[in-house]
Amino acid sequence: MDYGGSVVGFMELPYMGEEEWLRQRRSVVTATDVAKIKTGSDKAFASLWREKRTPSTFRGNRFTRHGKDREPVIAAMLSEDYPWLHPNRSLLVSEDDARFGATPDMVSDDGLVLGEIKTRKVSDDKDEWLSWADVCADQTGKKYACQVAWQLFVTGAERCVFAVEHWSDEDGWAYLHPLRVFDVERDEVLIAELRDVAERFLEYDPPQVERGDDTDFEAMATAQRLGELEDEIRRVRAKLRTLEGDRAAAQSDLLALVGTRSRSVDYGGFVVEVSPGRRSRSFDRRAWESDNADDPAMLEKYMVEKDGALSVKVLEKERE
Missing domain, CATH: 1.20.5 (Single alpha-helices involved in coiled-coils or other helix-helix interfaces)
Incomplete structure (x- = not known):
């Protein structure tokens, strides 16, 4: 792709195969990386630090394979309404800071608009995201919002066409719901927060491991x-x-x-019993926290702190 003359600020590292693309990603802070440490726990920094130094052995599951199969189909659907959006597999690196990169699913001819495609399993129609606000209110959606904001920051693009295809499991078959498309503009506040998180990660120094006494x-x-x-x-x-x-x-x-x-x-x-599902009740902690998000005092009232127990972990040593 030729982005010469546009006002965007990124360099393209052409796609040279899956393994090379994964190697390139480990050398920069990506949209997936920054979303993980922004929305994750205190352990996210250490976890990502190890991932950057040890190639992942994860090769996908049913859900990632479904998303990978559907992405080119959805991209073709988007191209009908947005003919200037084209599929992208290249890693795009910020011209202002080569430590930051992203791989948006689609990029416009002038590089000013991005396209991002997601597939999401739901149990019924009530779980679907009907607006960008729904995406941002959902725990998984918050990660996607961070990814989009980071992609816009890295590339200098102005907005993103975010498409999500919900699907449900129908007796082992994927039932596809109508495609939802949202127009997302730059969120400078979130971008600033992500930039700060990325900078802190790059300065992260993991605790040193003491070598045991050989005697x-x-x-x-x-x-x-x-x-x-x-x-x-x-x-x-x-x-x-x-x-x-x-x-x-x-x-x-x-x-x-x-x-x-x-x-x-x-x-x-063997005797195999088949019985209809029973209705159950449970406390929806996520909904409760969402309803009380504007009342910090209420959340603090029910917050409990306790000392953590000693732990023993077995970690694989880095390959030389």
């Missing part, structure tokens, strides 16, 4: 045993996730065969 053989042996157990637990959890996915698929197949009415299926040494 303390009992502690070394116990630590080694702990590491081996942790490694075994990770393998078991990976196997468990696979089995749970197979189980969910088998449950969907069974429901498709026998329906949702109450009944038992006797097969060999």
